[in-house]
Amino acid sequence: MTDLSFLDWPFFDDRHRDIADRLDAWASQSLTQVDHGDVDAACRDLVQRLGHDGLLNACVAPTPSDRLDVRTLCLTRETLARYDGLADFAFAMQGLGAGPISLFGSAEQRETWLPKVAAGEPIAAFALSEPEAGSDVAALATTAERDGNHFVLNGTKTWISNGGIADFYILFARTGEAPGARGLSAFVVPADAPGLEIAERIEVIAPHPLATLALRDCRLPADTLIGQGGDGFKIAMATLDVFRSTVGAAALGFARRALDETLAHTSTRHLFGAPLADLQMSQARLADMATQVDASALLVYRAAWTKDQGAARVTREAAMAKMHATEAAQQVIDSAVQLHGGLGVTSGQMVERLYREIRALRIYEGATEIQKLVIARQTLADFQAGQGGSP
Numbered sequence: 001m002t003d004l005s006f007l008d009w010p011f012f013d014d015r016h017r018d019i020a021d022r023l024d025a026w027a028s029q030s031l032t033q034v035d036h037g038d039v040d041a042a043c044r045d046l047v048q049r050l051g052h053d054g055l056l057n058a059c060v061a062p063t064p065s066d067r068l069d070v071r072t073l074c075l076t077r078e079t080l081a082r083y084d085g086l087a088d089f090a091f092a093m094q095g096l097g098a099g100p101i102s103l104f105g106s107a108e109q110r111e112t113w114l115p116k117v118a119a120g121e122p123i124a125a126f127a128l129s130e131p132e133a134g135s136d137v138a139a140l141a142t143t144a145e146r147d148g149n150h151f152v153l154n155g156t157k158t159w160i161s162n163g164g165i166a167d168f169y170i171l172f173a174r175t176g177e178a179p180g181a182r183g184l185s186a187f188v189v190p191a192d193a194p195g196l197e198i199a200e201r202i203e204v205i206a207p208h209p210l211a212t213l214a215l216r217d218c219r220l221p222a223d224t225l226i227g228q229g230g231d232g233f234k235i236a237m238a239t240l241d242v243f244r245s246t247v248g249a250a251a252l253g254f255a256r257r258a259l260d261e262t263l264a265h266t267s268t269r270h271l272f273g274a275p276l277a278d279l280q281m282s283q284a285r286l287a288d289m290a291t292q293v294d295a296s297a298l299l300v301y302r303a304a305w306t307k308d309q310g311a312a313r314v315t316r317e318a319a320m321a322k323m324h325a326t327e328a329a330q331q332v333i334d335s336a337v338q339l340h341g342g343l344g345v346t347s348g349q350m351v352e353r354l355y356r357e358i359r360a361l362r363i364y365e366g367a368t369e370i371q372k373l374v375i376a377r378q379t380l381a382d383f384q385a386g387q388g389g390s391p
């Protein structure tokens, strides 16, 4: 039985508690038998089912007066991750992929894409990383050159989640208004745009659709530009400010599941004439796991609540939530594997799956090392601006 007492915390309204209840009921019915054998088919099916049952509405803000509710995004990811990593992935990518349109899209771009994304019809993807620019976004090399009413894109994007099954990509390229970060722009690129190809599919330890994209003279109408030319870096960062807390939430879901599995296992497995949970060394691990879970939840929902209260930037809060929750989940899951003994490394066991699932979260959407840079920079800037508090 999962401990959901965190839902009583003051970060939430009653509507969040209702959503969490409904999601839990949905997930416990719908995610018991997800076939991970063919990840493309599984993801397409999950996006369709999430859309059909109205669960993707939280992923989009179809009109300028709508706002993404970050607490709902986080609760959804946490709950889905507790049941099935691929279901969380399918939900998250609809949100991240459509995020720049929700946050910065024109009325026409919102109308064209967002209701359909919420219905689970087109599959969305976010194409930022390149072979030579993952952490250092300002070093992007893909170019988009203006040619009359068109842009012509050339370059390579890699590690693109949903690559190969997406119907459209939000793709970042250099338009050259200024050097570095100020010369990037964001585009909506339909998957069938001439000149866009899937160069390679990438296999990873927790399988999900992932690919390298090649752009060779890919010609796009000028109205596929999101916001103004040169806004791309800020669009990417502002989108990540929203979605980084949700990565922390997914990690939290994995960690909570690992803790649940371990509580059940250590209570029923007997060793030296007593349940494993009676050994003090087991209890020390259980104590650390439970504390890590609560600390992650506090940071994740603090960041989500702060954004929902209307903060313009939650860069520092989101970075702390993502960094702490993903690193802590790795430790919690490692303890779960240890306390499961041989079962913990047996293929197909839940904790073995979680052990593979968690690893990428410490890397994608800004590796832990990048989150540390972000947190330190912001903390120093606050201090230097005289807001560091008195000694």
Ligand code: COS
Residues within 6 Å of the ligand: 128, 129, 134, 135, 136, 137, 138, 181, 182, 233, 234, 237, 238, 240, 241, 313, 315, 364, 365, 366, 367, 370, 373, 374
């Ligand atoms: N929201 C809005 N604007 C932001 C911002 C944010 N979160 N973060 C930075 N900016 C603005 C800055 O204010 C600055 O604006 P001005 O030029 O007007 O002063 C501009 O963007 C450049 O910012 P900065 O100088 O901090 O850029 P850096 O090149 O030093 O990069 C990091 C900063 C490393 C933090 C950034 O590249 C990053 O987050 N990298 C990780 C990317 C990532 O998550 N990759 C994974 C791919 S997605 S799966």
